[in-house]
Amino acid sequence: MGTRSLRFREALRAAMLEEMERDDSVFLLGEEVGHYQGAYKVTEGLLEKFGPKRVIDTPIAESGFAGIAIGAAMVGLRPIVEFMTWNFSAVAFDQILNNAAKLRQMSGGQLQVPIVFRAPNGSARQVGSQHSHAMEHFYAHIPGIKCIAPATPADAYGMMKTAIRDENPVLVFESETLYSLKGDVPDDPDFTVPFGVASVAREGKDISLISWSRPVHVCLDAAAELARQGIDAEVIDLRSLRPLDEETILRSVRKTHRAVIVHEGWSYGGVGAEIADRIQRFAFDDLDAPVGRVSFLDVPMPYNAALEQHVIPNTPRVVEAARAALYAR
Amino acid sequence: MTTPPLPLSDTGLFRVLRDDLSVDPALPAPDAGLLLRMHREMLRLRLLETRMVVLQRQGRVGFYGSCTGQEAVAIGAGFALQGGDWVFPALRESAIMLVRGFPLVGYLAQVFGNSLDVLKGRQMPSHMSGKQVHQVSWSSCIGPQVPQAVGAAMAMKQRGDRAVAVGFCGDGATSQPDVHNALLFAGRFRPPCVVVCQNNHWSISVPTSKQTASETIAIKARAYGIPGYRVDGNDVLAVHGALQHAFERARRGEGASFVECVTYRIGAHSTSDDPTRYRSQEEVESWQRKDPLVRLQGHLRGAGLLEERGLAALQEELTAEIEAAILEAEQGPPPARATVFDDVYAELPWHLREQREELLRLPPAAGHGGGH
Numbered sequence: 001m002g003t004r005s006l007r008f009r010e011a012l013r014a015a016m017l018e019e020m021e022r023d024d025s026v027f028l029l030g031e032e033v034g035h036y037q038g039a040y041k042v043t044e045g046l047l048e049k050f051g052p053k054r055v056i057d058t059p060i061a062e063s064g065f066a067g068i069a070i071g072a073a074m075v076g077l078r079p080i081v082e083f084m085t086w087n088f089s090a091v092a093f094d095q096i097l098n099n100a101a102k103l104r105q106m107s108g109g110q111l112q113v114p115i116v117f118r119a120p121n122g123s124a125r126q127v128g129s130q131h132s133h134a135m136e137h138f139y140a141h142i143p144g145i146k147c148i149a150p151a152t153p154a155d156a157y158g159m160m161k162t163a164i165r166d167e168n169p170v171l172v173f174e175s176e177t178l179y180s181l182k183g184d185v186p187d188d189p190d191f192t193v194p195f196g197v198a199s200v201a202r203e204g205k206d207i208s209l210i211s212w213s214r215p216v217h218v219c220l221d222a223a224a225e226l227a228r229q230g231i232d233a234e235v236i237d238l239r240s241l242r243p244l245d246e247e248t249i250l251r252s253v254r255k256t257h258r259a260v261i262v263h264e265g266w267s268y269g270g271v272g273a274e275i276a277d278r279i280q281r282f283a284f285d286d287l288d289a290p291v292g293r294v295s296f297l298d299v300p301m302p303y304n305a306a307l308e309q310h311v312i313p314n315t316p317r318v319v320e321a322a323r324a325a326l327y328a329r
Numbered sequence: 330m331t332t333p334p335l336p337l338s339d340t341g342l343f344r345v346l347r348d349d350l351s352v353d354p355a356l357p358a359p360d361a362g363l364l365l366r367m368h369r370e371m372l373r374l375r376l377l378e379t380r381m382v383v384l385q386r387q388g389r390v391g392f393y394g395s396c397t398g399q400e401a402v403a404i405g406a407g408f409a410l411q412g413g414d415w416v417f418p419a420l421r422e423s424a425i426m427l428v429r430g431f432p433l434v435g436y437l438a439q440v441f442g443n444s445l446d447v448l449k450g451r452q453m454p455s456h457m458s459g460k461q462v463h464q465v466s467w468s469s470c471i472g473p474q475v476p477q478a479v480g481a482a483m484a485m486k487q488r489g490d491r492a493v494a495v496g497f498c499g500d501g502a503t504s505q506p507d508v509h510n511a512l513l514f515a516g517r518f519r520p521p522c523v524v525v526c527q528n529n530h531w532s533i534s535v536p537t538s539k540q541t542a543s544e545t546i547a548i549k550a551r552a553y554g555i556p557g558y559r560v561d562g563n564d565v566l567a568v569h570g571a572l573q574h575a576f577e578r579a580r581r582g583e584g585a586s587f588v589e590c591v592t593y594r595i596g597a598h599s600t601s602d603d604p605t606r607y608r609s610q611e612e613v614e615s616w617q618r619k620d621p622l623v624r625l626q627g628h629l630r631g632a633g634l635l636e637e638r639g640l641a642a643l644q645e646e647l648t649a650e651i652e653a654a655i656l657e658a659e660q661g662p663p664p665a666r667a668t669v670f671d672d673v674y675a676e677l678p679w680h681l682r683e684q685r686e687e688l689l690r691l692p693p694a695a696g697h698g699g700g701h
Contacts, residue, residue, distance in 0.1 A: 027487070053487055059517060064476050064510030071480025071494070074465060075415060077487065091506075094470050099477070103465075108448040109672035110460035143673050167675035196678075243678050 001191075003184040009042045011153035011185050012118075012174065015160035016043070016080060018189045020050055023078065026164055029056040029065055030082030039084045040120060040179055066092035066117070070099050073115045080164065083119035086135035086173060093138075100169040101144035116163045118172035121149070122214060122264040123312045125177065129300035134265025136173045136213075140241045140274075146195055147242040149173040151216035153183035155239055158193030165192070175214040196243030200252070204234035207322050208252040210275060211262040212238040215313050219262050222318035233322060241271050246278055253283045258325040260292035262313050267295040292321040335574055339547035339557030342591060345566035350627040352566065359566055361634055367408055367565050368629060371400045371622050373647045374424050377433075378596075380651055381440065381454075385600040389659065390440055394455040396421035398563075398595030401621035402527050404428060405568030406495065409576055413492035415485075416464040417478035419471075420455055420599075421527060422497045429462040433654040443661035449671070450664045455599070472498055472507030475524055479514045479585070482522035493521040493579045495572075501532025503546055515585035516553035522585040523575040527562060529594040534607040547589035555585050562590030563621040566628075593619070666693065 006014065020026045027050075032039050034047035034057040047055040058065040062083060069079035083089045089096065096117065103111045122134040140147045146168055150156045156174070163170035201216055202223050209219040216237045223233040234252050238245060253259050259279055261272040276291040294313045302308055335356070337343050347353055378395035385393045396403060399421050407428025410416065416425050427436055438445035440454040447459065448466075458466035467474045478496025485492050502508050503526055515522050526546050530537050543549055550557030560571045568590055575586045593616035597604050604613075629635035667689060670681045677685075 056518075059513055061506075061510050061513060063506055064514055067473055067476030067507060067510060068480035068483060068514055071417070071477030071482075072484035072487075073480075074477065075481045075484050075494075077484045094468075095473055095476075098468055098470055099473055104675070105672045106448065106452045106456075106466060107458055107460065107672075108446070108451060110447065110458070111465060112675065146674075243680070246680075 002187040006185045009179040011157035019164040027054040062092040066095040073113045080116045086119045086121040120176040121173040132301035137270035145169045149213040162192045195240040198245035198248040201237040202235040204232040206232045207258040210236045221315045254286045257288040260321045262294045289325040337558040344561040394599040401565035405565045409572040415494040417474040417496040419497040423457040426464040431459045437658035445661035472502040472505035475511035482520035500528040500537045512553040519584035521579035533598045550587035562592030
């Protein structure tokens with residue numbers, strides 16, 4: 001199987017394009033997805049290829065087009081909904097929480113909602129607090145939906161395909177700051193990446209850095225710095241938050257005996273807290289130090305660039321948290 | 330096709346039955362067979378709703394929101410729909426599925442939420458649904474099902490189906506962004522959809538006059554570029570005629586419309602509500618004089634289609650049918666506890682399999698449905 005070098009946004013686009021060719025019940029809707037080619041150009045060329053019946057520019061009404069898409073999915077289509085950013089999904093939260101996530105269960109399995117919601121998520125350089133939420137923490141709480149957050153173009157490609165083929169609602173958390181990242185992507189329209197399987201982005205034996213999406217790259221930078229200090233860090237890229245690959249997390253922690261969880265968004269009650277809980281419940285006797293956390297500081301995101309950099313997890317904070325877990329401060 | 334065959338408008342009130350309960354001679358004469366079928370269903374629904382509220386008072390049912398006084402809308406709509414059409418109801422239109430062939434025992438099993446219930450005991454009463462008759466459950470948050478109906482209609486248009494989707498809401502829901510969204514998309518994309526608002530004058534304790542300053546609810550359609558029709562919701566012939574017109578229009582590809590059915594909630598909002606605290610008995614009585622079932626029966630008598638002995642026999646027959654169905658539906662044991670994990674996902678994930686094994690290791694709680 002050959003590979004091609006694609007940017008993250010191109011990998012997402014290739015996956016959607018190929019799946020729309022493969023299955024004519026797949027269609028795309030959202031603000032600016034057609035004529036404007038997507039606010040972040042993820043959907044570039046799709047209107048031209050598939051026409052306005054399958055690439056639908058909607059009015060500015062997230063709760064509206066989320067509901068429209070859920071209704072279309074209930075009667076047999078497979079919509080891909082683009083929010084301009086996950087921040088704006090807040091006004092559509094009821095449709096996702098009370099409808100997409102529950103309709104299969106509430107209907108006794110009579111109805112299904114095969115639907116993909118996708119958007120950039122998390123920090124995006126000086127866009128203020130209302131554009132910088134890491135919304136996966138809100139959504140990963142909900143049974144009935146799946147939440148994925150790829151960090152590489154190959155995973156973006158393979159997981160987007162899995163998402164579109166899935167019979168359940170799938171929420172894809174992308175990152176504006178990763179859209180231009182280049183990487184090798186399999187040249188195979190049937191390449192898929194299963195959900196609930198983490199990848200080991202870097203093998204190491206001294207400490208486990210556990211992350212997803214953009215901060216995986218922060219962890220890799222931190223691991224390089226730690227290596228210079230004689231510390232061999234393992235980096236786990238979860239890729240999927242619901243379902244969660246508990247086994248890979250525990251296997252890594254049982255090897256390294258130490259863990260730091262790194263993510264965007266606030267730590268209070270978030271996905272990181274869930275992971276820390278599972279580590280203490282299932283690997284208590286393997287731990288040599290308390291589980292560390294690096295996340296957004298517990299404040300709304302400031303606009304100022306210097307302040308913003310303090311709030312977002314960065315390499316020095318991850319290095320320091322790793323050293324603390326190794327009692328090497 | 331531009332001129333409606335019926336005198337429909339967004340500020341008037343379309344009626345078929347005149348004050349003397351005769352049919353307006355300017356309108357097409359209704360089919361006697363249809364009148365009798367609609368009467369039978371309206372009477373059955375009146376008896377059923379009355380009985381359900383009693384069952385709730387007896388503690389046999391947890392909650393109920395009855396549609397007493399509003400039967401003409403559910404029944405008129407049910408008879409105007411075709412087999413492939415989809416229904417996205419609100420609180421007081423569940424019974425449309427009975428008109429479209431869903432069995433009464435299965436319907437009542439959804440009220441009891443036991444193992445006879447196709448929804449497996451997961452949905453509260455008055456949220457009935459049945460995929461076999463293309464009816465989904467409404468969403469408790471007031472309004473979310475209406476944009477879903479428009480989305481379903483957009484899907485039908487995309488696939489080239491001849492079906493339509495109808496989404497229901499109440500007067501209170503017209504304040505919600507979801508109803509605005511539904512009308513916005515219905516106008517913008519012209520799918521084969523009809524949005525029906527049952528204006529029953531009360532959103533729990535808030536009268537429509539305190540909900541909106543709009544002259545009528547139907548008139549709001551103008552802003553979305555779709556026709557609005559204001560209809561006497563206590564006149565089953567008017568509801569049936571107006572909706573048949575709206576559905577056919579949608580089926581022909583002429584786009585969506587918005588229908589306001591003016592009616593009155595004779596009973597409480599739900600079994601959790603006491604309306605004597607916020608509205609007058611005089612007001613209720615003034616609407617009881619416009620009772621849609623009584624009006625239809627008056628018309629049928631005048632037309633020689635109904636006589637007292639026949640009505641008494643029919644009432645007896647329907648009461649017996651309801652009692653037998655309640656007894657049968659109530660017999661179902663609670664769903665097995667292991668089923669609580671089913672249908673959360675299309676497939677059972679490992680963590681739910683683990684939770685299920687953990688649950689099944691515990692002794693079954695007394696009176697709460699043991700077994701696997």
